[in-house]
Structure formats: C-alpha cells, structure tokens
Amino acid sequence: MNRRLLALAAAGTGAAVLATAALxxxxxxxxxxxxxxxxxxxxxxxxxxxxxxxxxxxxxxxxxxxxxxxxxxxxxxxxxxxxxxxxxxxxxxxxxxxxxxxxxxxxxxxxxxxxxxxxxxxxxxxxxxxxxxxxxxxxxxxxxxxxxxxxxxxxxxxxxxxxxxxxxxxxxxxxxxxxxxxxxxxxxxxxxxxxxxxxxxxxxxxxxxxxxIDTDVFTPAGPRAADAPAAPYFLYAGTASEWQGAGVFIEALRLVHREEPEARLVFLGQGSDWQALKDLAGGDARVVFRDLVPAAQAATWQRGAVASVVSIRPGLGYDFAYPTKIFAALACGTPVVYAGPGPARTDLPANALGWASDYDAEQVAAAMLAALEASRADDAQRAQAAQRRREWVMRHRSxxxxxxxxxxxxxxxxxxxx
Missing domain, CATH: 3.40.50.2000 (Glycogen Phosphorylase B;)
Known part of the structure; x- marks a missing residue:
C-alpha cells in the first residue's frame, strides 16, 4: 500500500511539474x-x-x-x-x-x-x-x-x-x-x-x-458635427461621474443666459452622474444630452465648440487629476473652461489655453462669458490662438x-x- 501511495504521489508530482513547465x-x-x-x-x-x-x-x-x-x-x-x-x-x-x-x-x-x-x-x-x-x-x-x-x-x-x-x-x-x-x-x-x-x-x-491625447485623431482640421447646435455652444465630452461634478456648468449656464440667452451646453458622453445632470437641467432645451461617440466623432464636436468645459469636484480624492478631456479640446484648437483644483488650474491661464476658476457657478459663468467674447475675434486671431493651443499639446501632452x-x-x- 505504501509503495502504491508513493508511486501515486510521485506520478502526481511529476504531472504537476510537467503542467507547470507547460504553462x-x-x-x-x-x-x-x-x-x-x-x-x-x-x-x-x-x-x-x-x-x-x-x-x-x-x-x-x-x-x-x-x-x-x-x-x-x-x-x-x-x-x-x-x-x-x-x-x-x-x-x-x-x-x-x-x-x-x-x-x-x-x-x-x-x-x-x-x-x-x-x-x-x-x-x-x-x-x-x-x-x-x-x-x-x-x-x-x-x-x-x-x-x-x-x-x-x-x-x-x-x-x-x-x-x-x-x-x-x-x-x-x-x-x-x-x-x-x-x-x-x-x-x-x-x-x-x-x-x-x-x-x-x-x-x-x-x-x-x-x-x-491622440494628436492624429484630435486635430483642428477636419469636419464639424453636422447636428451640432447652430447657436454658440459649450461642450462637455466624456464621462460624467460624481467626482467630476459637471452640474456646475448647468448652474453657470443659467447665469450666462442673463447676458447670452442663446448659448447652449452640450453633454456628449455617459457616466454615473448622467441622470442627475438631466434632472438638474430640468428639460431646458438649451442643455443638450448626446450619447458617447468614438473619438473621431468627438473631435467633430470639439472643433465647433466655443470652449470645452471640464471640472473636478474638490475634496473627493481627485484633486491631483489632469483630465484627458482638456488635451482632446486643446489638440483640436478649442479653448477650455476649467473648474476645480489640480495642475490644470495653473497651466491653462499661464499658457493662454483657456480659463480656470474655483468650483463655483458664478466664477464659472464669468469664464464662460469670457470664452463667448473671445469667440467673436476675427478669423486670423482665432486661428492663431487655436494653433498655439495645439502646439502646447504636441510639446507636452502628445x-x-x-x-x-x-x-x-x-x-x-x-x-x-x-
């Protein structure tokens, strides 16, 4: 019996060794x-x-x-x-x-x-x-x-x-x-x-x-979204979770409408906060919700936006984050309105890439109004600014x-x- 047990044990060990060697x-x-x-x-x-x-x-x-x-x-x-x-x-x-x-x-x-x-x-x-x-x-x-x-x-x-x-x-x-x-x-x-x-x-x-960001996909040159609003629009493109707190832009848009009633806000994406954002919008037709699309399609929306809006709600463990949404916009030549903490808070104004503020609806509204005013510059000025934004991405965030x-x-x- 002992010999049989030893034989079986030896066979099992050998099989395990062979199996390990095969793996x-x-x-x-x-x-x-x-x-x-x-x-x-x-x-x-x-x-x-x-x-x-x-x-x-x-x-x-x-x-x-x-x-x-x-x-x-x-x-x-x-x-x-x-x-x-x-x-x-x-x-x-x-x-x-x-x-x-x-x-x-x-x-x-x-x-x-x-x-x-x-x-x-x-x-x-x-x-x-x-x-x-x-x-x-x-x-x-x-x-x-x-x-x-x-x-x-x-x-x-x-x-x-x-x-x-x-x-x-x-x-x-x-x-x-x-x-x-x-x-x-x-x-x-x-x-x-x-x-x-x-x-x-x-x-x-x-x-x-x-x-x-993929600078071969996100470029200033190329088509614009055919079904984008005819009125000036801000774009939130990507995931919307609780820690991003994108609702601040809906609150800010209400303040913007006191001076710019035609301005639109487009949400292009998905996320755990999506329904809460729709509830906050309250059916306002000037806040548009669209499903997330592949990168090449997202770029068409970026090119036509007054600015891309990006936020991080402070104090939720993401204060150090640098959202990729920022680089997608800048690679397309589109400026960014940013609300919240983190390195973007310094980089955007320091390099004339957009506007940055506290996570506060009144401050965000002021930045959005500044973006609308900048969008009325002549073609040459806007093209120069777009090229500067893209060059920054190519140097730092390709x-x-x-x-x-x-x-x-x-x-x-x-x-x-x-």
Missing amino acids: RARPRGGEPRVVLATRLYAPEPAAAALRLRGLARALADAGAQVTVLTSTPPGMAAPADPGVTVSSAPALRDEGGYIRGYAQYLSFDIPLAARLLAGPAPDLIVAEPPPTTGAVVGVAAALRGAPYAYYAADVWSDAAASTGAPGWVVGALRGVEGLVLRGARTVLAVNDGVAERVRELGARAVTVVPNG MQAALRDAAEVLLAEASVTD
Missing part, C-alpha cells in the same frame, strides 16, 4: 511577447481605451508581439494594427452598454483567468484596473513564470472611499489593490499624485507616464510620445529568454 514554456529568442489584459480597448469610446490602443501600438512599434485580451462592445470591431492581435470575449454590460459595476467586472475577470493560461507563456502581462483584474493577472503571471505590470490611472480604493462606499468594501478593495501593487514588477502612474499614493500602498517601482516612453519601461521588464 511556463515560451519560444526561445525572437520578439518579446506582451499581453495586455483590459476590459476597455478601442473602439470603446473611453479615454482609457484610446490610451491602451496607443500603448499596444507603441509596444508593437518597439518590436514586441502584442496580444490584447479584452471585450469589444457588441456590434463593434477592434482596430487592426500591425503587430497587435486583439482577442475579444463577451462580458456583462450595464444598461448603458459599459462594463461597469462589480458583477460586470467579475464577468470579465473570471474568464480572463483561463484566457491568460492559454497559448505560449508571455514575457510580460500588463493589467489595467480595476484591481480585481490586476489580481487575476497576478495569479496567472505567477503560474506562467512571467512578471506583470499595472497601469494605475487612479487609485480605486481611494475613489470608492470618496464616493461613500461601505467601509468593508473600501477595506477589501484596498487590500486587493495593495496586493496587486506590491506584486507588480513595475507600475505606470498617470501623474505624480497617483505615483505617490501607489508607493504608499506598496508599489516598488513606479514610472510616471502622463496622460496624453499620447504617442508618452506611450513610447511607457513601452520602453515595460519592455525593459520583460523576461525575455534567448
């Missing part, structure tokens, strides 16, 4: 294999989706074989980029068609585990939030003998705490997030504020890769340049075996 087997030599695990990817109309496509392209341009494990929205097809293979699997989506919410995240994360264990072992896995995705990646990376990187666009546990989530939810999320950050070979942070926070949570190696740097950092960590 970790990777081709010798050749290009590094990088896997991106993300619930968001182009053509999903979200800033993160554009950023991740840019990262995949930058990695491929640097010589990597890139596989993207994602979930493409129904009825859409992922773009075909040289050196990038996109593998899509269905996931649960909310009423707005987005993978957002605990059940939706898990519907992506659970199948992701099996997808990460299939095929040749990668040299590096890159995880996009939420932290649950990072946890799945961490386990798969350990099984496959590969390092992983985590792309920290923000700190999810802090965001959950700021929106009043139950303490046990915040605690559990912080525990998972800390575990993911500590296990990552490297962490990419979108700004210094996020970098400092992830270090506090245990990240070992952190590189700041500032958010940018997504292509930032993601080339990110690709170099990631490939330096890839466990390539020759």
Whole structure:
C-alpha cells in the first residue's frame, strides 16, 4: 500500500511539474511577447481605451508581439494594427452598454483567468484596473513564470472611499489593490499624485507616464458635427461621474443666459452622474444630452465648440487629476473652461489655453462669458490662438510620445529568454 501511495504521489508530482513547465514554456529568442489584459480597448469610446490602443501600438512599434485580451462592445470591431492581435470575449454590460459595476467586472475577470493560461507563456502581462483584474493577472503571471505590470490611472480604493462606499468594501478593495501593487514588477502612474499614493500602498517601482491625447485623431482640421447646435455652444465630452461634478456648468449656464440667452451646453458622453445632470437641467432645451461617440466623432464636436468645459469636484480624492478631456479640446484648437483644483488650474491661464476658476457657478459663468467674447475675434486671431493651443499639446501632452516612453519601461521588464 505504501509503495502504491508513493508511486501515486510521485506520478502526481511529476504531472504537476510537467503542467507547470507547460504553462511556463515560451519560444526561445525572437520578439518579446506582451499581453495586455483590459476590459476597455478601442473602439470603446473611453479615454482609457484610446490610451491602451496607443500603448499596444507603441509596444508593437518597439518590436514586441502584442496580444490584447479584452471585450469589444457588441456590434463593434477592434482596430487592426500591425503587430497587435486583439482577442475579444463577451462580458456583462450595464444598461448603458459599459462594463461597469462589480458583477460586470467579475464577468470579465473570471474568464480572463483561463484566457491568460492559454497559448505560449508571455514575457510580460500588463493589467489595467480595476484591481480585481490586476489580481487575476497576478495569479496567472505567477503560474506562467512571467512578471506583470499595472497601469494605475487612479487609485480605486481611494475613489470608492470618496464616493461613500461601505467601509468593508473600501477595506477589501484596498487590500486587493495593495496586493496587486506590491506584486507588480513595475507600475505606470498617470501623474505624480497617483505615483505617490501607489508607493504608499506598496508599489516598488513606479514610472510616471502622463496622460496624453491622440494628436492624429484630435486635430483642428477636419469636419464639424453636422447636428451640432447652430447657436454658440459649450461642450462637455466624456464621462460624467460624481467626482467630476459637471452640474456646475448647468448652474453657470443659467447665469450666462442673463447676458447670452442663446448659448447652449452640450453633454456628449455617459457616466454615473448622467441622470442627475438631466434632472438638474430640468428639460431646458438649451442643455443638450448626446450619447458617447468614438473619438473621431468627438473631435467633430470639439472643433465647433466655443470652449470645452471640464471640472473636478474638490475634496473627493481627485484633486491631483489632469483630465484627458482638456488635451482632446486643446489638440483640436478649442479653448477650455476649467473648474476645480489640480495642475490644470495653473497651466491653462499661464499658457493662454483657456480659463480656470474655483468650483463655483458664478466664477464659472464669468469664464464662460469670457470664452463667448473671445469667440467673436476675427478669423486670423482665432486661428492663431487655436494653433498655439495645439502646439502646447504636441510639446507636452502628445499620447504617442508618452506611450513610447511607457513601452520602453515595460519592455525593459520583460523576461525575455534567448
């Protein structure tokens, strides 16, 4: 009996060793294999989706074989980029068609585990939030003998705490997030504020890769939205969540209407605050709500706007953020009216890129009136100002340049075996 048990144990151990070896087997030599695990990817109309496509392209341009494990929205097809293979699997989506919410995240994360264990072992896995995705990646990376990187666009546990989530939810999320950050070979942070926070949570190696915008898509030249208002309009383009507090622009517009009754405000997007914004608008036809559109279409709305409006509600954990919405507008030559804290508060007025104020309806209204007045300048003056805004983005916030740097950092960590 003992001999049989020993034989069975030896066979089991041998099978486990072989299984582990198979999971970790990777081709010798050749290009590094990088896997991106993300619930968001182009053509999903979200800033993160554009950023991740840019990262995949930058990695491929640097010589990597890139596989993207994602979930493409129904009825859409992922773009075909040289050196990038996109593998899509269905996931649960909310009423707005987005993978957002605990059940939706898990519907992506659970199948992701099996997808990460299939095929040749990668040299590096890159995880996009939420932290649950990072946890799945961490386990798969350990099984496959590969390092992983985590792309920290923000700190999810802090965001959950700021929106009043139950303490046990915040605690559990912080525990998972800390575990993911500590296990990552490297962490990419979108700004210094996020970098400092992830270090506090245990990240070992952190590189700041500032958010940018695709300056090939967002350009001053090109068509304008055919169904945009004929009257002068301000544009809020993108996600509207509680921490962004976009309602301040509806309140400010009411003050603007005392002097400029024809001015319009267009919301082009989606988000957890969407219905609250509609309720605040109270059916005013001068406040228009449109569904989120792909980046190229969003650019057509930017080009025709008096200004793009962007906000951050202070004190909710995002005071350090630099919204990508700002760069999309400036790349199109459109000025920005910004309300709230953060680095944009200094950059916009200092570089004549727009107007910045406290998160206060009266101050925002004054900035919107200044933008309307500036829009009445002659064509030559407006063209010169638009070119200045775009040049600033090209120098400081081009997504292509930032993601080339990110690709170099990631490939330096890839466990390539020759």
